[in-house]
Amino acid sequence: MRGTVLVAGMGLIGGSLAKAIKAAHPQAEIIGYDIREDEVGLAEALNIIDKKAESFQQGAEQADLIVLAVPVLQTEKLINELAEFTLKEEVIITDTGSTKKRIMSCAAILEDRQITFIGGHPMAGSHKSGVAAAKELLFENAFYLLTPGEGANEKQIAVLKKWLQGTKAKIIEISADDHDRLTGVVSHFPHVIAASLVHQARKYNNSNSLISRLAAGGFRDLTRIASSNPEMWKDISLHNKDVLLTLLHDWKIEMERVIEVLEEESEPLLFDYFNEAKEFRDDLPAKAMGAIPSFYDLYVDVPDYPGVISEVTAYLAEERISITNIRIMETREDVYGVLVISFQNERDRKRAQQCIEKQTNYDLFLA
Structure with missing residues (x-):
């Protein structure tokens, strides 16, 4: 495809998308924008982008596709700015945020102005960050969820999918509500639990420093997602607060049941509890990429x-x-x-x- 693509946010995700789009559409012009001058400069030096935008507005107003690859709270800010720009009539705007309901609600301001917004969430990542870690095949075989707004038609969705074909991801259309519920269960909630397990170990480590040494094995692997970017997870948690609160209340009931079974010393119930978990976990796809980046x-x-x-x-x-x-x-x-x-x-x-x-x-x- 020919055209101009603006990628706002020159991190791992934005850089990898820029590379994937360029690989599939070599005649397209990729423009990069980031408030961090060093990152966008590095992206240009590494030929991840063709050039950098002089400003967000300047890059957006000449783009046929705008990708907002920034944290979710920053995405809302950029959407409001886009609503004030003079954009191309056929422009398509998408994002890469891990939550969708609030972003889609914010994007209604674009639809009021007949501007197409299609929410997006590439469910892939890496242990590394920054544009220097960008990879063309970061999203290969990963799920890429799209949440089209009410104003998006099938033709526009098909155009976005064609732009994204270089990701080699499995693209699925889903509602914003379903997206946040599903990712809440299999991504956002596990991050909160992992952080809570680490907090508990840290507390006990104050009275016995051997805890941190013993935690260097399986415990460290179990909780490795707790090392994710705290700024990002603060924003995600606030964006998906309602879903997380429901899951945490359910988790509280689950743990109260475990306490009861332990107090009863019920061997059959304990066996069933661990066995049912084992069976469900063993049936999960072993090689497929899911909501949490694979290790x-x-x-x-x-x-x-x-x-x-x-x-x-x-x-x-x-x-x-x-x-x-x-x-x-x-x-x-x-x-x-x-x-x-x-x-x-x-x-x-x-x-x-x-x-x-x-x-x-x-x-x-x-x-």
Whole structure:
């Protein structure tokens, strides 16, 4: 497709979308905008964008597609600004926010002016941030949810999907209400629970510092999403407050039931509680990407001798396999392997597994 695309927000998501759009539509012009001059300058230097906008208004008024890849509260602010600009008649505006109901309500101001807004949420991310971490295939096989406004017609939705075809994502249309309920259950609520578990461990660590050492194993993996951007999760929690409050009240009832079962020392009920959870969890898709970014970890049961870690990483380096993290596990209850290597995607993890199996007789396990 030909045309001009403005990507407002030169972070991981905005940069990756810019790369994906350019890959599928090389004749399109990609303009970048960000209040952080260093990020938009880096995006231009890395050829992620063709040029940077002189201002948000200047970039928006020449765009055929406007992508708001900024935090949800900032998205509302930019929508209100867009309503005052002189935009192209056929322009399509979309966003990448993790909540949709409030954003779609805010976007009504655009629809009142006959401007097309289609909410969007690419459900992919990375352990890295910033435009330097942008990847063309960040969204490959991930769900990309669209929440069209009442003013959007099928032709406009089809045009947006064509612009996004370079993401190679699984695009699904859904209502804003359903979006917030679903992502509340499988993304927003788990982040709150992970943070609460960490707070509880921190509290107990004040009286026994061994807690933080023992938490270096499975507990650290269980709560790793608690390391997400606190500013972003503050905004998401406020945007999806009603859904989160309902889920937290339900969680409170669930925990009260667990307390009752424990006090009763009911072995059958406890077994059923853990067994039903295990069965549902085991039936979840193992390789599909969901609402929370996947972690591609490989557990390697290495022997304890000097230089073994550099030996393993040298094998991977020879095959030009990039790793995102590596660590030694001291506590391994319910977790196999003493060396944990993290990768950017499933392909790299599979290649690493084959490489290490070819070079050694170490036991390897996937999380």
